Amino acid sequence: MRWFIATLAVLSVLLTATVIWACSVPVFRYALERWPADKYSVVVFYRGSLSPEHQKIVSLFNKEGAITQKSANAELQLVNLDSKPDPKDVELWKKQKSETLPLMVVRTPLPAPVPEGFLSGELTEENLVRLINSPLRQNVAKQLIDGQTAVWVFLESGNSEKDKAAFELLSKELKRMEKTLKLPEIEEADIEQGLVSVSPDSLKLKFSVEKCSREDSAEAYFTKMLLATENDLKDFKEEPMAFPVFGRGRVLYALIGKGINAGTIEQACRDLTGPCTCQVKDQNPGTDLLMAVNWEKLVSPTTQDEKELPPLTGLIGFSGETNKKAESVKSSNMLKNGSNEENAQSENTQIKDPQSSLTGEATGNTTSPLPSDHTEKMSTIQSDSVEKTQSNSLMQNLLIIVSLMILLVLGASYFMMARK
Known part of the structure; x- marks a missing residue:
């Protein structure tokens, strides 16, 4: 009997958790809209003080710096080896086995799959540019922003026979998945709560594959990044790999060598x-x-022109252009405000002048009220929508309360039986 009650209690907890955390929006779309990308840690080791040149590079991480302006998910950590650094930082530096200073070490978001960092090198603007962006990553991002389910990055092994077989199998199975899989029906309550910003009918079930060569120097940092996700x-240097990328550039996991098969592809x-x-x-x-x-700007429903990704450029030059644009916008706003004030004064003059008011009526520049029956319909629709939302919220709250009550009753019963 006790085991029965305990089991019911566990089920009640699970029911409550499901009510609170589950939703009907597909994983790929929910991740795109609501999961911000975790930040990579860029640790810079140095001694004494940084040179003016290196200080300029470090400033790219500031609020007005190019890395921040480009919305790269990276954060800076400065470690002065002459100022009694944290032992963990010293250990990280020693693992690099490099005499180069300043030294840049990059780690994946914590908890990092590769704690010692997946990349280290000299602190230069060129290295930072290659770190935060590359042509292939831009291509992947563009497809995800356009609403594609996932982009599979196929990392070649260098063995043409293995690569060809795995790539053809992956491409074939993804086409099959597009035809056989069905997206879940999104519940009205989830739409009303804003868990998805686009119409459910516009969601795509589409996969693509992008090849990445381990010998491509433009994607060298990206290749190391992929290999650091686990x-x-x-x-597995001699095996091809397939990485399903979804959401805001999130790798689900890697399929390796013979692990790239119909079953694992379908499961992913x-x-x-x-x-x-x-x-x-x-x-x-x-x-x-x-x-x-x-992502925040590009994922929300906008026109296609607004979804164009910025070109790959240097960082220091970009910071200067950003500041100029900011000044230009500021000046433009000042001009607009001045113009608005003049317009407001002009409108006030027209309102005070009866002759101007009459002229407006004569030329037809008046706003006629909506018909009363139309207003009533709009009011009814809005009222129904509010009532529906409140009803759904009330139902969810009731489910949570009932689940908690069941849990309390079962817990009390178990306690009473234990005393006997």
């Missing part, structure tokens, strides 16, 4: 297209990639 991927696709059973990002698998993309 702690043992660098051990189902994981991405199924309803989001847990809205808490940290409780879902995956590792974010470092990208220079303003």
